[in-house]
Amino acid sequence: MPNPADLVDPGWDVSERQWVADYLAHGQVAASWMGVARCRLCLRVNGSRDLTDGSFLWPEGLPHYVLDHAVRLPSAFLDHIVRRLQALDQLARDGSWWRSHAACPSDE
Numbered sequence: 001m002p003n004p005a006d007l008v009d010p011g012w013d014v015s016e017r018q019w020v021a022d023y024l025a026h027g028q029v030a031a032s033w034m035g036v037a038r039c040r041l042c043l044r045v046n047g048s049r050d051l052t053d054g055s056f057l058w059p060e061g062l063p064h065y066v067l068d069h070a071v072r073l074p075s076a077f078l079d080h081i082v083r084r085l086q087a088l089d090q091l092a093r094d095g096s097w098w099r100s101h102a103a104c105p106s107d108e
């Protein structure tokens with residue numbers, strides 16, 4: 001397991017870190033553990049679950065490392081996140097179900 005201190009990149013753009021951390025924070029729960037993990041850099045309580053996007057698995061506290069400590073993730077993983085976000089952005093949106101089931105004041 002890599003030492004997070006070896007992966008700190010203080011020059012990593014804050015806005016990029018923000019969207020990466022946001023992506024990580026919204027993963028699906030893959031596993032929950034008894035007890036909590038602590039950040040290896042500042043000892044903050046850092047979660048007790050593993051999250052996934054169906055392709056990768058990461059600890060719940062990874063967004064903290066990215067945002068608060070500028071721990072840069074491997075470029076292959078960052079490229080994966082970009083591809084996933086682009087694919088989500090290109091999905092067709094169909095609001096017909098919502099419109100047909102919305103309660104309208106005039107319907108009451």
